[in-house]
Amino acid sequence: MDESDGMEEIVAEFLVESREGLDRIEGHLVTLEDAPHDLHIISEIFRVLHTLKGTCSYLGLPKLESVAHRAETVLSTIRDSDHEMTTEMADVLLATMDTIRLILESLERSGTEGESDVGAFIEELERVTLATKPQRRSTDLPPIAAPEARGRLGDLLVSAGAAERSDIERALAKQKAGDGRTLGDILVDEGKTRQESVNEAIGKQRSEESSIRVDVSLLDSLMNMVGELVLCRNQIQRQLSDGNASNLQAPAQRLNSITTELQNAVMKTRLQPIGRVWNKLPRLVRDLSRQCGKNVRIEMHGAETEVDRTILEALKDPLTHMVRNTIGHGIETGPERMALGKEPEGLLRLTASHQGGKVQIDVSDDGAGMDVDKIRTTAVERGIVTKDEVDELTDNEVVHLIFAPGFSTASSVNNLSGRGVGMDVVRINIERIGGEVDITTGRGQGTTFTIRIPLTLAIIPALIVCCGPNRYAIPQVSLLELVHLEPVSAENPTEEVCGAPVYRHRGHLLPIVDLRLEFGLPPTAEGAARQLAVLVCDGREFGLVIDVVESTEEIVVKPLGRSLKDNQLFSGATILGDGSVALIIDVVGLAVATNVVRTSLARSESRLKAASVDPELTEDLTLIVLGLGDGARIALRLSGVDRLEELPVGSIEQSRQRDVVQYRGGVLPIIDLGPATGLGASALVSGQTMSVAVHTYEGRSIGLAAARFLDIVANPSVVRATDGTIESAIIDGQVTDLIDAFQIMEASRPMLVPVGAGLIS
């Protein structure tokens, strides 16, 4: 390696370190504004600047050095006097950080400090310094800690005042002379220092060396190699289990465990706390809120939540944008807030946590909330939806329109937000990493954006269970307890309430979901003991019957491929120790699919409108029950039916290859509900009559034909589908599928509207 290479490396490292330092300082400066006397923070900032300055002079970067030096002077003025950090100082100091960043950028690009003129800037810094001349030199303040002696145990002991240098030198000489004891032991044995001091120093030595910088691409390639190793290990194991090389069993076992551990360790290297992205936000909040004349406080919880590095990168922009939006639109100005009886200072809260096997990030504010009516109007104005469509949407759905491309409610375009690009980009970025974003808002009550990212590569503890031929992972967060189901109580140790299985558990009836039934597997052999996992979802407990509980493991969650994205029963998959794939059960999805809980959409809906009520729940549901050709029954909403007609099947004629009948002086297209729904045989049996429910679709009449009309039922018990819509109803003790007439007509659209021909209504 020639000298210039070495230099380049030093500069690169300097850049990384300086940027990290700057990120830290910015956070500290914002904190300092609120706690102007916190000497610890000042010292911390001081130290970073000092290191920066030192390296600058070593690398020959005079401009950077002088900026850092002047900033240091401002800080020392604050430190050494009774002065508080004023907003003006904070401004200047933050601007300093920006200037330093600019110079660093130019350094990275061109290797020089760039052409930017820092003279005026330095004057400004000096002016601020002069304005805050020290009034009283305080002597009792702790000195800024000198850069501590690094590395060597002896140095650490000396700097901690626990040993004399001369003693250490003597001890080292002894070691050289062949004394086998460690340095610490020699010193302790000779009574030169205490064992505790040595331990402390060793601890310090370790912590200094406990982290190093590693190139990400190196980690990636490590990961790939580990993957290959796992595959190779699997092959060896397979060979062994087939063959008879018994002397290889033991090393293969070790290879197995080492590989698994290595794999886990390498994967863990890619995780980083989400705080790394959040670090930049306090500064952003401060600057933006001042720009808009608002007063906003930022709170962050769960910054230590670990997220995969790639996700972290992808989250940066969406989070920034959400924060911008919140300050720009969400939070009101001080006077407005006072008028509403709120605290003048707005609150922006960021929370991160592992939730049910996903990483959930909430960005919430206590601002104005979203104006649903305004969103409706804007969405129509921007042509995102039509007037008719928007009337059909629930408030919750309307709120989600802000994620549509080209949507922006800002009445004026400012540099904060409202540039027309925005929430759609946020959504796309989050969906790109397999996440989803949800909004909860209430007028005057603020808005919460909930980002859920699948825990791609996040590592979670899980229970590995067997059911049928496969093994599955159940995230521990959802697991309350395990119950052994005795085989003695016949094949079914559970009881039933109207056909719904329940289990008596601590005096309560626990609804039961049998995983075998859910997965369409045959029941177990009679007399086999099974296990009941008591799970909790959305505060509701339910029991999941599985075959065997295998173990608990820390699993690495992998995303499912695109073709399985819609699958709601599984949140991902993992690779078990033996290399086989286990699906991770999405407890929330399972609970929703089995009607243990209603959907999140429905839930947020009820949260959204605490006072008003979910229209689907209270709507006067009247169903018209129709029979198909082979006796199958279906139901339609009566509200959508214009008229009900009995017509002879023989009256059907063919026009442009579609079935029509002459009806009220026009032509009525007929959709045969049998094949159209796939639920029964054709309703059109020649020589008989058919029952036609006439609907209106795009302003035209369409007839949905069934074999016979059976009944009209008001407010039956209903079964909801996963998206909260009603899927079927229980009529006369029979589950009857509720057909969405609109969907049927939509699906038959090409048939209804042939090219170049309109429908006659």
Place this chain on the structure above:
Amino acid sequence: MTGLLPAISQVCTFRIGSAYLGIEVLDVQEVLFRADVTWVPRAERGIYGLINLRGQIATAIDIGMCLGLSRSGAADPVHVVIRHGGESVSLVVDKIGDVLTLDPELVDPPPVTLDESKRALLRGAYQLDDDLLLIVDIRRVLSVRSELLGTGCHGAR
């Protein structure tokens, strides 16, 4: 004409039942002769299962089902792993064949009489002396697969 793409010169061939099919060789990442497949309950038709591809999870697709072909039912199918949209997808086939270099002259569009939904999935038919090689537009197959088959999850309960 949708079928003829001069860009293809080499195809990786395989058999599903009696049908002889090929995909562009550059799409193929690797071929696995043995893989443990984890069955996915309640998945759409056409999803064969999941396999462990060196620590990454790849979806195995029953491409025969997508094209309306039935596999011979051999015990251990071959996995032709391709890269699609940033993820690895395995196509489950009966037997892997040779890599053929095509003479563009002999590639014909799929017969017009073929059902349009299937026709769209083929890039062309190649005349071999004793057989016809169907060149599959794998991107098309994977992108329309869900539309073709519908989701199996609905109506399951």
